[in-house]
Amino acid sequence: FDRDLCWRTEARLLPVVCHSSNNFKVTRKALEEAYAKAVEANISVKGLLLTNPSNPLGTILDRDTLREAMSFINEKNIHLICDEIYAATVFRQPDFISIAEIIEEDQEYNRNLVHIIYSLSKDMGFPGFRVGIVYSYNDAVVECGRKMSSFGLVSSQTQYLIASMLSDDQFIGKFLLESAGRLATRHNDFTDGLRQVGIKCLNGNAGLFLWMDLRGLLIDSTVEAETALWQMIINDVKLNVSPGSSFHCSEPGWFRVCIANMNEETTKVALARIREFVLRNGNKPNRKEKCGQSDLRLRLSFRRIDDVLRSPCIMSPHSPIPQSPLVRTRT
Known part of the structure; x- marks a missing residue:
C-alpha cells in the first residue's frame, strides 16, 4: 500500500500492530491503540484499510473480526476500504467472507463509509489487463470514480474479452x-x-x-x-x-x-x-x-x-x- 497510496498523494499509513502470538489477528484492542496513537500525534485518521484475504499473511478475516471493524469505523466515523483482490484464492476452510455480507447483517451500519476494491489480476491471473473495480455504497465516491476513470479506460477489446469470459459460468x-x-x-x-x-x-x-x-x-x-x-x-x-x-x-x-x-x-x-x-x-x-x-x-x-x-x-x-x-x- 505504500507505493499505491502514498507515493503520489503523500497520504500517511499508520500500521495497526498485530502479533504472532495470536497469528497476527486484527483485534479491536489493536485498532483502538493505533487510533489513540494517531490522535495523540495530532493526526487526523480518515479511514481503515484492510486486505481480505490478507497480503502478506495468506489468511482470511473471520466474521467476528469484520464485525469489529465495522463497529469500529462506525464509532469513529471513518471510512473502511476493504481490498478483496485475493477473494477467490482461498484453497481450504474457512471460506472467504466479504465485507458486503457483514453490511447486510445490520442496517445500523453506515454504508456510506464502506468501499470495496477488486481486480482480476490475482484470482483470474490477468495482471496485464489492468482491470480493476471499485464498489462503493457512497454515491459521491462512485461519481468521482466515474469521472476519474476517463484517464484510465479499459479498451473495448479487453472489455469484450473479459465480458465473454466472465459470462461463461461453467468455465x-x-x-x-x-x-x-x-x-x-x-x-x-x-x-x-x-x-x-x-x-x-x-x-x-x-x-x-x-x-x-x-x-x-x-x-x-x-x-x-x-x-x-x-x-x-x-x-x-x-x-x-x-x-x-x-x-x-x-x-x-x-x-x-x-x-x-x-x-x-x-x-x-x-x-x-x-x-x-x-x-x-x-x-x-x-x-x-x-x-x-x-x-x-x-x-x-x-x-x-x-x-x-x-x-x-x-x-x-x-x-x-x-x-x-x-x-x-x-x-
Missing part, C-alpha cells in the same frame, strides 16, 4: 476450482519442504504466497538484522523474498514468499537452495526447539552487517531500503 467454476487445488498443493509442498529444515510458516489458507518465519535465523531481533538476512538471501541463495519490515510488521524475521509464480521444477530448486543455505551455516534440520523458537542461527561473524547492507544487489520493489531513484524522487 469460471472449473477455473477457480482448479486454481484452488493447485494453490493448496503448492502451499503444502512448500511448507513441508521448509519444515524439513526447521522453518515454520503461518498457517494460511489463501493468497499466492506464504508468511515464512525466519526469526530463528536472526542474530538479534532488529530490523537491521532482518535486512541483513534478506540481503544474504538475495545475494547467496538467489531467491527474491520480501522482508516483513516492508509490510510494517512489528516483529523482525518474518518474510513473504510468493509461491504461485513458479513451476514445479523451479519450486524444487528454490527449496533445495534454502536447505543448502541453512545447512551450510552449520545448522541441522529437525533440531529441537527451545521456548517455541527455532535454534537456528546464522553465522555472520565473517561479515559486518553494515557491509551486507551496502552490498550491491537488485532491490525488491518491497525493499525497506530507499535506494531506488523512484523512491527518492519528489516529482
Whole structure:
C-alpha cells in the first residue's frame, strides 16, 4: 500500500500492530491503540484499510473480526476500504467472507463509509489487463470514480474479452476450482519442504504466497538484522523474498514468499537452495526447539552487517531500503 497510496498523494499509513502470538489477528484492542496513537500525534485518521484475504499473511478475516471493524469505523466515523483482490484464492476452510455480507447483517451500519476494491489480476491471473473495480455504497465516491476513470479506460477489446469470459459460468467454476487445488498443493509442498529444515510458516489458507518465519535465523531481533538476512538471501541463495519490515510488521524475521509464480521444477530448486543455505551455516534440520523458537542461527561473524547492507544487489520493489531513484524522487 505504500507505493499505491502514498507515493503520489503523500497520504500517511499508520500500521495497526498485530502479533504472532495470536497469528497476527486484527483485534479491536489493536485498532483502538493505533487510533489513540494517531490522535495523540495530532493526526487526523480518515479511514481503515484492510486486505481480505490478507497480503502478506495468506489468511482470511473471520466474521467476528469484520464485525469489529465495522463497529469500529462506525464509532469513529471513518471510512473502511476493504481490498478483496485475493477473494477467490482461498484453497481450504474457512471460506472467504466479504465485507458486503457483514453490511447486510445490520442496517445500523453506515454504508456510506464502506468501499470495496477488486481486480482480476490475482484470482483470474490477468495482471496485464489492468482491470480493476471499485464498489462503493457512497454515491459521491462512485461519481468521482466515474469521472476519474476517463484517464484510465479499459479498451473495448479487453472489455469484450473479459465480458465473454466472465459470462461463461461453467468455465469460471472449473477455473477457480482448479486454481484452488493447485494453490493448496503448492502451499503444502512448500511448507513441508521448509519444515524439513526447521522453518515454520503461518498457517494460511489463501493468497499466492506464504508468511515464512525466519526469526530463528536472526542474530538479534532488529530490523537491521532482518535486512541483513534478506540481503544474504538475495545475494547467496538467489531467491527474491520480501522482508516483513516492508509490510510494517512489528516483529523482525518474518518474510513473504510468493509461491504461485513458479513451476514445479523451479519450486524444487528454490527449496533445495534454502536447505543448502541453512545447512551450510552449520545448522541441522529437525533440531529441537527451545521456548517455541527455532535454534537456528546464522553465522555472520565473517561479515559486518553494515557491509551486507551496502552490498550491491537488485532491490525488491518491497525493499525497506530507499535506494531506488523512484523512491527518492519528489516529482
